[in-house]
Amino acid sequence: MHDARELIEAGDSARHQLARRRFRLDTDALDAARLRRAEALHTVAGLRARLKAAARTRNPPTPAERAHARELRERVHQAQQAAHDAETALSALLHTIPNLPAPEVPEGDSDQDAVEVRRGGPPPVPAAPEHHHAEVGEKLGILDAARATRLSGARFSAARGAGARLERALADFFLDLHTHEHGYTEYAVPYLVNRATMTATGQLPKFAQELFATRVGERELFLIPTAEVPLTNLAAGEVLDPGELPLALTARTPCFRAEAGSHGRDTRGILRLHQFEKVELVRICAADDAPKQLQLMLGHAEECLRRLELSHRTVLLPAGDLGFSARMTYDIEVWLPGSNAFREISSVSDCGTFQARRAHIRVRTPGGGKAYAATLNGSALPIGRTLAALLEQGHQSDGSVLLPKALHPYTGFTRILPGGATA
Numbered sequence: 051m052h053d054a055r056e057l058i059e060a061g062d063s064a065r066h067q068l069a070r071r072r073f074r075l076d077t078d079a080l081d082a083a084r085l086r087r088a089e090a091l092h093t094v095a096g097l098r099a100r101l102k103a104a105a106r107t108r109n110p111p112t113p114a115e116r117a118h119a120r121e122l123r124e125r126v127h128q129a130q131q132a133a134h135d136a137e138t139a140l141s142a143l144l145h146t147i148p149n150l151p152a153p154e155v156p157e158g159d160s161d162q163d164a165v166e167v168r169r170g171g172p173p174p175v176p177a178a179p180e181h182h183h184a185e186v187g188e189k190l191g192i193l194d195a196a197r198a199t200r201l202s203g204a205r206f207s208a209a210r211g212a213g214a215r216l217e218r219a220l221a222d223f224f225l226d227l228h229t230h231e232h233g234y235t236e237y238a239v240p241y242l243v244n245r246a247t248m249t250a251t252g253q254l255p256k257f258a259q260e261l262f263a264t265r266v267g268e269r270e271l272f273l274i275p276t277a278e279v280p281l282t283n284l285a286a287g288e289v290l291d292p293g294e295l296p297l298a299l300t301a302r303t304p305c306f307r308a309e310a311g312s313h314g315r316d317t318r319g320i321l322r323l324h325q326f327e328k329v330e331l332v333r334i335c336a337a338d339d340a341p342k343q344l345q346l347m348l349g350h351a352e353e354c355l356r357r358l359e360l361s362h363r364t365v366l367l368p369a370g371d372l373g374f375s376a377r378m379t380y381d382i383e384v385w386l387p388g389s390n391a392f393r394e395i396s397s398v399s400d401c402g403t404f405q406a407r408r409a410h411i412r413v414r415t416p417g418g419g420k421a422y423a424a425t426l427n428g429s430a431l432p433i434g435r436t437l438a439a440l441l442e443q444g445h446q447s448d449g450s451v452l453l454p455k456a457l458h459p460y461t462g463f464t465r466i467l468p469g470g471a472t473a
Contacts, residue, residue, distance in 0.1 A: 051144050051408045054084045067150045070157065070369035075147065083140040090133035097126045145255055149404040151369040152378040158368030161394075164381065165368075170352060171361040174385040174392075181445045182388030183438035184319035187213065189449060190441075191470035193320070204317070205309060205324045207434070211470045212463070216440070216453075217327065217433050219460035221302045224329040224354060224431060232350045234300040234331060239280035241303060242271040247283045250409035252375035252401075262306045262324075273306035277330035278427040285334055286409040289420055295413065296335035296343055300430075302327065320434040321393065327433040333426045336413050337403055340424035344400040348380050351396045351430040359454040360439050361385040363392055377402045384439040395435045398428030 057064045058081050068075045101122040104115065111119070156165050187193030192213025198206040209217055228234040242264065248254040253261060253275060262273040274280060281299045290297070305328050320326070331350060333343045348364070355362045367379045376399035383392035403422035406412070412420045444451040449468045458464050463472035 051141075051404065052147055052150075053407070054080055054140060054144060057147070058084065064150065068148065070151055070155075071148055071372060072159065072370050073148055080140075080143060083136070083143050087133070087136040087140050090129065090136040094126065094129045094133050097122060097129050101126055142255075145249065145408075148256075148374045149372070149377045149402060151372055152400070152402075155372065155378055156366060156368045157370075159370035161365075161367070161371060161381070163368040164365035164371070167364045167366055167380070169361075169363040170356055171359060171385075174361045175387050175443055177390035178387045178442075178445070179390070180388075181442050182319065183386070183441040185388075186441045186445055186451065187319075189468060190451065190466050191468075192216070192466065195319075202324075205322065207320045207323060209437075212461075212466045212472050213437070213470075215461055216457070216466070217437060219457050220431075220433050220436055221327065221329060223357075223457060223460050225300065225302055227354065227357065228300045228329070228331065228350060228430060232298070232353075234298040237281060237284070237299055237301045239277060239284075239301050239303060241274055241306075243274055243280055243283070244271060247279060247286070248272050250286055251279050251282050251405050252373075252408070253279060256374045260308050262308060274303060275307045276305050276328065276427075276429075277301040277303040278332055281330060281332040282334070282405055282411075282425050282427065283409055285411045285423070287411075289412045289414060290334070290423060291414055292336065292416075295423075296333050296339065299332045299334075300329060302329045305432075320438055323434060326435075328429055329431060329433075331398075331428045331430045334406075334411065334423050335426070337421065337424045340400050340402060340426060343424070343426055344378065344380075344398065347426055347428050347430075348382075348398045351382055351398050351428050354431050354436075355382065355384065355395070357454070357456040358436070358440065359456075360436075360443055362395070367397075373397070373399060375399070375401045375404050377404065384435065386439060386442050388442045393435070395439065396429040396431055399426065401425045401427070 058077055065075045104119045104122055192209060192211055194208045194210055198208040225236055229236050245254060261275060264271050281301055305326055307324060309322055309324060331347055333347055335343050352364060362382055362384045365381050365383060367381055372379055379397055379399040381394050382396040384395040386393050402424055405425045406422040411423045413423045415421050441451055444453060446452055451466045453461060453464055465473045467473055
């Protein structure tokens, strides 16, 4: 979330930066809402001062003085309600404004305008539509979309045998890499969170249609779309000491996304499901340290793909394709020969102080003050999309799938054979 005064004072600069995201900032409406709040708070303060002065009258007070005090208390109550309404209106307006893109973010509206930064892993294998992971998984007997659809409907999948074992191996491999070598602290976090938690990281109100909501009696909870939500909010409302920064957190969780507006896209296979598992990375640091931490986290995500010997590339997203809370994002795309394309497998984002303002995460400064922290997050990696890449890039002429050496200790096998057997 933004500071209203900062946006208004930035004026044309803020409007220009948000226009790069194809968002129109109405500074007049924002300034009017800010002034209504200021005036309402001024009225409350004035009435409270008058009420305090009235309390210093003679003792016992006269009937007229008692009536005057009752009138002032009622006016204070009404003014407080007006101030609350003005604060709510300003907050609601601010919650609709996305983060400002960093100056170095390129122009453009879609992934077609992304700037390639580098490539990694072996060269992309030739396009092979018959090697699409859905077909490979079915022939191996390790993916079963049909039975999952009977259970839950479209955009669900089930893994069996060596496929389920491979999913578990990937999660363990990622967590071991990030905790043992990259210095992250692993968390087991709730999969259901409240509205305030979703709002703090920017999922609400912007993406309400993308979320799965539950209600038991009067209690409303949301299934998490990513572990970024609970991991970032672990520090909500806290003031962090410089010596404990950066916080480096990781968790493996299921993720639940309604995928509203994505009908007809990636309907085959496991690239776009309502439920999938992912290992998430979150870093929290001082604001001026965020650029360094972004590059560090990006390297951690890329290392997963290097160890798995998967062909991939890293691109810098344009301003018009940034997520709501991000000021800068790198996408890592893995090569899928079955689709003849690089497809996103990880987004690594610097959110600046945007989420920290919403979640009230602050850092003690050297002068004894407090400043908002910066938050960063990235996937490293989603289990399903990584599995799809392994099936497509590892497919052999005999129909088997060869696994990278890094996974052998975790799976107990080196190859998946047709029919689901392993070797």
